[in-house]
Amino acid sequence: MPTPEQFEVTIPSDTAAGQAVQERIVNRLEELSFPARDVFGMRLALEEALVNAIKHGNGMDPDKSVHVSCRIDDAMVRVEIEDEGPGFDVSDVPDPTAEENLERPCGRGIMLMRAFMTRIEYNSKGNRLTLEKARGTGDE
Amino acid sequence: MSTRRLDIEEIGDVTVAKFIDKKILDETNIQIIGNQMFGLVDEDGRKKVVLDFTNVEYLSSAALGKLITMDKKVKAAKGKLRLCAIRPEIYEVFEITRLNKIFDIKTNQEQALEGF
Numbered sequence: 001m002p003t004p005e006q007f008e009v010t011i012p013s014d015t016a017a018g019q020a021v022q023e024r025i026v027n028r029l030e031e032l033s034f035p036a037r038d039v040f041g042m043r044l045a046l047e048e049a050l051v052n053a054i055k056h057g058n059g060m061d062p063d064k065s066v067h068v069s070c071r072i073d074d075a076m077v078r079v080e081i082e083d084e085g086p087g088f089d090v091s092d093v094p095d096p097t098a099e100e101n102l103e104r105p106c107g108r109g110i111m112l113m114r115a116f117m118t119r120i121e122y123n124s125k126g127n128r129l130t131l132e133k134a135r136g137t138g139d140e
Numbered sequence: 141m142s143t144r145r146l147d148i149e150e151i152g153d154v155t156v157a158k159f160i161d162k163k164i165l166d167e168t169n170i171q172i173i174g175n176q177m178f179g180l181v182d183e184d185g186r187k188k189v190v191l192d193f194t195n196v197e198y199l200s201s202a203a204l205g206k207l208i209t210m211d212k213k214v215k216a217a218k219g220k221l222r223l224c225a226i227r228p229e230i231y232e233v234f235e236i237t238r239l240n241k242i243f244d245i246k247t248n249q250e251q252a253l254e255g256f
Contacts, residue, residue, distance in 0.1 A: 015166055015167050015168070016166075019165075019166060036229075037229065040198070040229045043165075043198060044198065044200060044233070047165050047198075047200045048200060048201055051167060051200070051202065055167070096237060097237060097238040102238060102239070102241065102242055103208055103211075103212065103242060104208070105204075105205030105206070105208045105209050106201070106202075106205050107201075108201035108204055108205075108237045109200070109201040109202075111201075111236065111237060112200075112201055112233060112236060112237070115236045
């Protein structure tokens with residue numbers, strides 16, 4: 001069994017830097033032969049989470065950073081993403097699948113993370129998100 | 141000057157716009173793709189548009205936002221929009237967000253052109 005990989009990285013509020021972290025994690029999942037659906041879901045969840053942290057959390061402020069810590073082993077990947085913004089109350093985000101919101105162009109990121117991850121959790125302030133994905137069977 | 145992100149083909153009176161990118165994720169990228177897509181309606185006045193997703197492997201919620209705006213623009217211009225060739229993982233994204241209810245989605249380009 002390969003040894004778990006663990007790393008922490010602090011990136012500027014810049015989506016290109018977010019992409020690099022995303023690539024690093026996704027590449028590792030591919031190396032560990034996680035099923036394609038897991039890799040797809042992880043990439044999507046990381047994209048949504050990092051864009052939220054950079055854009056909505058830090059407001060693209062170049063003086064603010066995003067801290068990412070990640071632990072990947074053969075069975076599970078866990079990523080924590082923390083921004084330096086004021087946080088938010090996740091229950092304030094309107095349901096994007098409600099009839100009246102269906103045609104609104106935003107608000108779907110958190111829903112997609114929930115659907116594709118095994119678990120997602122915000123801290124009480126709302127500026128730190130934990131994403132967890134357990135290895136799927138590959139035939140969901 | 142940004143590079144072209146859509147392959148445009150005219151088939152009869154229908155415009156088929158095929159996404160070139162595999163990943164429609166990055167914000168800047170999505171902005172450019174959105175503008176090129178909107179230009180089909182706003183600048184070129186095209187009314188029947190098929191968006192072909194053959195090449196698309198990843199799509200984020202920001203990209204979904206652009207598709208919703210595109211749908212509104214086409215409807216406002218009294219036109220029609222169809223989406224086609226969406227692979228199963230991406231179709232799941234549409235299902236989760238219930239956007240499969242608002243978009244006219246066809247299996248492939250031939251079906252999208254049929255009776256359009």
